[in-house]
Amino acid sequence: MQRKAYVPGAVVLLAALLAACTGSSGSGGAAEDSKAGSATTSAPAAQPGKYRTLSDACGAVSHDTLDSLLPGIKQIADQEQRDRAYAGEAAATYNNDRRSGCRWKAESPGATDHLFVDLERVVSYDNTVSDDSRAQEVYATKEKAANLPEPPSASATGASSAASGTATASAPPSPSASASASTSGSASASDSANPSATETPTGLEPRTLDGLGDEAFLDDQLSTAEQRTVTVVFRTSNVIVTIEYDEQPATTTQAPDSKDMQDKARKLAQQLAGSLG
Numbered sequence: 162m163q164r165k166a167y168v169p170g171a172v173v174l175l176a177a178l179l180a181a182c183t184g185s186s187g188s189g190g191a192a193e194d195s196k197a198g199s200a201t202t203s204a205p206a207a208q209p210g211k212y213r214t215l216s217d218a219c220g221a222v223s224h225d226t227l228d229s230l231l232p233g234i235k236q237i238a239d240q241e242q243r244d245r246a247y248a249g250e251a252a253a254t255y256n257n258d259r260r261s262g263c264r265w266k267a268e269s270p271g272a273t274d275h276l277f278v279d280l281e282r283v284v285s286y287d288n289t290v291s292d293d294s295r296a297q298e299v300y301a302t303k304e305k306a307a308n309l310p311e312p313p314s315a316s317a318t319g320a321s322s323a324a325s326g327t328a329t330a331s332a333p334p335s336p337s338a339s340a341s342a343s344t345s346g347s348a349s350a351s352d353s354a355n356p357s358a359t360e361t362p363t364g365l366e367p368r369t370l371d372g373l374g375d376e377a378f379l380d381d382q383l384s385t386a387e388q389r390t391v392t393v394v395f396r397t398s399n400v401i402v403t404i405e406y407d408e409q410p411a412t413t414t415q416a417p418d419s420k421d422m423q424d425k426a427r428k429l430a431q432q433l434a435g436s437l438g
Contacts, residue, residue: 206288206289207285207287207288207289207290207291207292207294208291208292208293209291209292210282210283210284210291210292210293210296210398210399210400211293211397211398211399211400212282212398212399212400212437213258213282214258214282215257215258215259215260215261215280215282215400216261216280216436217251217257217261217263218249218251218252218261218262218263218278218279218280219248219249219250219251219261219263221263221278221280221433221436222249222263222265222276222278222429222432222433223432224247226428226429226432227247227265227267227276229425229428230265230274230276230406230425230426230429231246231265231266231267231274231276232267232269232274233267233268233269233272233273233274234246234247234265234267236267236269237267246265246266246267247265249263249264249265250263250264250265251263252264252277252279258282259281259282259284260279260280260281260282261279261280262277262278262279262280263277263278264276264277265277270411271410271411272408272409272410272411272417273408273409273411274406274407274408274409275405275406275407275408276404276405276406277403277404277405277406278402278403278404278429278433279402279403279404279405280400280401280402280433281299281400281401281402281403282399282400283295283296283299283399283400283401284399292398292399293398293399295399296396296398296399296400296401297376297396299401300376300394300396300401303394303401303403304369304378304394307367307378307380307392307394309367309368309369309378309380310366310367310368312368361381361383361419362419362420365381365419365420365423366381367379367380367381367382370393370395370427373393373395373427373430373431373434374395374396374397374402374434375395375396375397375398376395376396377393377394377395377396377430378393378394378395379391379392379393379423379426379427380392380394381419381422381423383416383419386409386413387409387410387413387415387416387417388407388408388409388410388417389407389408389416389417389419389422390405390406390407391405391406391407391419391422391423391426392404392405392406392426393406393426393427393429393430395430395434397434397437400437402430402433402434402437404426404429404430404433406422406425406426406429408422
C-alpha cells in the first residue's frame with residue numbers, strides 16, 4: 162500500500178510564520194520611509210518680550226515723588242494715615258506678573274490730587290507674533306483712543322502767516338470784517354469765562370513724546386469743573402506704562418497749571434522708564 166506524504170505540523174507552522182514575518186517586514190519598512198519623507202520643519206516661534214515679570218506699582222513711586230505730585234500727603238498730621246496715603250491702594254488684578262496698578266489720593270486746602278500708575282506686560286499667544294509686536298498694537302490702540310491733534314505743519318503755518326500779513330498790508334479791514342472781529346472777540350471773552358472752552362497753552366497740547374521708552378504720548382484735558390487730567394503713556398519693549406495725574410482745585414476760579422502738571426507727570430514717567438531698565 163502506497164504511503165501518503167506527511168508533513169509534520171511544526172514544519173507547516175514554521176512556514177506560515179516565515180511568510181508572515183516577510184510580509185510584515187516589507188510593509189513596515191514602507192511605512193517608516195513614508196513618515197520620514199512627509200516630515201516637515203515648522204517655522205521658528207516669534208521672540209518673547211524682554212520682560213517676563215512686573216514690579217509692584219505701589220512700590221514703584223518714591224515718597225519724594227509723591228510729595229511733589231500730591232502735596233497734601235505731607236500735610237496729613239496722623240502718621241498712620243500718612244503712611245497709608247504713601248502706600249497707595251493696589252488695583253485689583255488676576256496676575257501680578259501681567260498687570261499691576263496703584264492709586265494715590267491726597268487733599269490739601271487748595272486742591273485734591275489723584276495719581277494712578279498702571280504697568281501692563283503684554284504677552285502674545287500667537288507663535289507667529291512676538292510680544293513686542295503685540296505690545297505695539299496695544300499701544301497704538303491707546304494712542305488712537307486719545308485722539309491726539311495733528312501737529313501743525315511748519316510750511317502751512319508760514320504760508321498762513323504770510324497770507325495774513327499780505328492781506329493786512331494791502332488794505333484796511335472792511336466794516337464787515339471789523340464787525341466779524343468784534344464778534345469773534347466777544348466770543349473769545351465768553352469762552353474764557355466758560356471753563357469747558359479753556360484750551361491747553363500753546364506748545365503743551367496733547368502730543369507724542371520723544372526720548373521716553375520706545376514710543377510715548379501725552380494727553381492734557383480740562384473738565385468743565387476745572388479738573389485737569391494729564392495722562393502719559395509709554396511703551397518699553399513689551400511693557401506699557403500709563404500715568405494718570407489729575408488735580409481738582411478747591412475753587413473753580415482758576416484751572417490747575419498745565420505746564421507744572423505735565424512736567425511732574427513726565428518726570429515720573431522718566432523715573433519709571435529708568436526702573437524698567
